[in-house]
Amino acid sequence: MKLLTLDKVDFTGKKVFLRVDYNVVDNGEVIDEFRVRSSLPTIEYLLEHDCSIILASHNGRPDGKIVEPMSLRPVAKLLPKLLNRDVIFVDNCIGNEVDSEASYLRTGDVMLLENLRFHKGEESNNKKFAESLADLAECYVDDAFAAVHRAHASIVGVPKLLPHAAGLLLEREYNTISELMKTPAKPYTAIIGGAKISDKIEVLHELLKHVNALLIGGAMANNFLTALGNNMQSSLIEKKSLADAKKILSSAKRHNVRLLLPSDVIVAKDIEGKRGLRTTKVSELKPGEIALDLGPETMDHFNEVVAKSKTVFWNGTLGRAEVPAFAKASESLAHAMISSDAKTIVGGGDTAAYVDKANLHSHFSFVSTGGGASLELLAGKKLPGIEILMQK
Ligand code: ADP
Ligand code: 3PG
Ligand code: MG
Numbered sequence: 001m002k003l004l005t006l007d008k009v010d011f012t013g014k015k016v017f018l019r020v021d022y023n024v025v026d027n028g029e030v031i032d033e034f035r036v037r038s039s040l041p042t043i044e045y046l047l048e049h050d051c052s053i054i055l056a057s058h059n060g061r062p063d064g065k066i067v068e069p070m071s072l073r074p075v076a077k078l079l080p081k082l083l084n085r086d087v088i089f090v091d092n093c094i095g096n097e098v099d100s101e102a103s104y105l106r107t108g109d110v111m112l113l114e115n116l117r118f119h120k121g122e123e124s125n126n127k128k129f130a131e132s133l134a135d136l137a138e139c140y141v142d143d144a145f146a147a148v149h150r151a152h153a154s155i156v157g158v159p160k161l162l163p164h165a166a167g168l169l170l171e172r173e174y175n176t177i178s179e180l181m182k183t184p185a186k187p188y189t190a191i192i193g194g195a196k197i198s199d200k201i202e203v204l205h206e207l208l209k210h211v212n213a214l215l216i217g218g219a220m221a222n223n224f225l226t227a228l229g230n231n232m233q234s235s236l237i238e239k240k241s242l243a244d245a246k247k248i249l250s251s252a253k254r255h256n257v258r259l260l261l262p263s264d265v266i267v268a269k270d271i272e273g274k275r276g277l278r279t280t281k282v283s284e285l286k287p288g289e290i291a292l293d294l295g296p297e298t299m300d301h302f303n304e305v306v307a308k309s310k311t312v313f314w315n316g317t318l319g320r321a322e323v324p325a326f327a328k329a330s331e332s333l334a335h336a337m338i339s340s341d342a343k344t345i346v347g348g349g350d351t352a353a354y355v356d357k358a359n360l361h362s363h364f365s366f367v368s369t370g371g372g373a374s375l376e377l378l379a380g381k382k383l384p385g386i387e388i389l390m391q392k
Contacts, residue, residue, distance in 0.1 A: 002390065003166045004166060006171075008165060011049045015052045015138045017139070017162065019057070021058075021144035021146040023059050025074050025075060026060075032353035035349060035369050041168045047110075054102060054105070056113045060117070063120075064123070065118065073089060079110070083110065088111040099135070138162065140158050142155065142165075145173040146371065147373065150384070173369065173373075174377070180345060185310035185343060190211045190315075191215040191314040192217070193216070194220060194315065196371070198241045203372075203381065204379075206379035207375070207378065209379075219235070224248075228261070235291040262291075262294045264296070265291040265298070266279050266319065271320060276288075293320065293321075302329075312337050315348045334355060349371055
């Protein structure tokens with residue numbers, strides 16, 4: 001089965017609903033320009049074909065309510081600078097005002113809708129909500145590779161109602177990652193960090209069937225270390241994932257996968273690292289301490305495995321890399337990957353943003369905007385947002 005790509009549908013002069021992943025705003029600020037820049041080629045393609053464009057995205061997890069710091073308005077301020085043209089912003093994604101603004105759009109106009117997840121119907125894939133979105137446009141393009149693992153209204157509901165195709169970013173990401181999955185050169189190492197624990201831990205069961213080594217860092221590691229009896233004190237843990245962590249530990253043995261966990265971590269008493277910053281063994285955290293990065297001993301072990309690998313996939317920063325004091329392990333891993341002979345793939349909004357900000361982007365074989373999405377694809381799972389875009 002093949003993806004329906006942009007060249008397979010005649011978009012000339014059409015009003016297009018373009019689903020992008022602008023899940024990049026934190027507390028009113030754009031913290032990841034990489035995802036926004038990655039969406040430009042499809043926008044430009046459509047503009048060259050005399051389209052008008054309605055951009056739509058989720059941001060954060062507002063759970064069906066209006067949460068002002070999760071508004072997409074900061075992206076509407078950034079886009080005109082990148083596109084060199086005005087961008088209309090509407091502070092809702094459905095309703096009379098949006099309908100009327102959409103009806104006035106003419107060739108070359110670009111409009112950005114407010115956060116789709118301010119409405120419950122987005123995540124529940126509500127039919128009426130999808131119809132209201134579809135009514136705004138004549139066709140649909142999905143360029144939100146990073147969200148194709150979500151069966152939400154704007155990902156699977158709207159394309160059922162409109163002529164549709166995959167955008168250039170989604171096409172490139174899907175093709176590159178699925179190609180890698182077919183024949184990864186061995187040894188194949190995956191490094192998983194980050195904070196979306198319950199989301200990603202289940203996928204690790206599948207990933208174990210493909211890799212030779214699995215290195216776990218970030219807040220994800222806290223759950224494995226707790227499952228093994230360490231007291232991780234005030235570190236980020238999702239209790240519901242502890243049972244999964246135990247299962248993965250024994251499944252790794254069955255699959256003969258080398259699973260590495262941190263032996264030392266950098267801790268602090270607050271998440272900005274202002275109080276009590278120190279390096280400690282994972283078995284010796286004191287009350288109130290939070291593990292926020294991996295320690296140097298752990299990184300020596302991780303980097304040794306990376307150096308011997310032929311394929312390396314990394315998703316999830318190894319620490320709270322937004323704060324420089326907790327970006328050391330991620331920096332060390334990035335350099336180990338770059339200086340190895342391996343094919344190197346980095347995935348994830350926060351991970352790619354880190355690599356991008358550190359100016360290391362061009363040294364990797366591929367940097368994907370998708371975290372959960374690239375992980376699920378590599379683990380061999382079927383992704384709802386991809387299935388819907390396949391040629392029937
Ligand atoms: P990605 O966006 O790359 O897919 P995630 O969203 O799963 O990755 O996780 C990235 C987030 O994880 C970052 O915001 C980072 O601050 C956080 N993080 C990493 N390690 C820790 C830790 N030890 N404690 C708390 N947060 C962490
Ligand atoms: C991501 O950042 O990985 C995507 O935007 C998906 O976000 P979600 O995990 O909140 O669905
Ligand atoms: Mg993230």
